Amino acid sequence: MSGWARERRGGYGFEQSVVNGDLSYWGFWKGLQYAAEGYSPMNTLAQILSGRCDNPGHRILCLDMKPRAWEVNGRIYRHLPMFQIEALTARYCLPVKKIDGQPYRATELADLLGISPEDYLDRLALGKASYRAIIFSDLALTPAAC
DSSP: OOHHHHHHTTOOOHHHHHHHHHHHHHHHHHHHHHHHTTOOTTSHHHHHHHTOOSSOSOOSOOOOOOHHHHHHHHHHHHHSOHHHHHHHHHHHTSOOOTTTSOOOOHHHHHHHHTSOHHHHHHHHHHHHHHHHHHHHHHHHTSGGGO
16 A cells, blocks of 8 residues: 555655645645635635636735745646646645635535546645655755765
């Protein structure tokens, strides 16, 4: 059983914890940035993917992400294909549901992306695995890791 399959069953290893920590941190700041740019919390994912927001027009002041979030953002957008970025954005950048304060379920996120829940979970797992390969391959090549 792969590490990502164990994760879906609740078992986390060190590398998966680092990946989830980075992606959660990135998602928090990216989500705040989306909200500051006028994306509605009720329909954020659809608006983000279509490039539209509730508050059109030029905005001079904007919320900026922290440097660590920009590093994660750069890795994601430089190295991952769009279908993985969409899955990671859906999972980590959306606010909780306004009605009950709970995160969106995988079935709801899959519906927003127009794919099956199984495809969404596969894309999310691939996105996490791709991000993990990026950060841990860099670490393996440094002299400090030897």
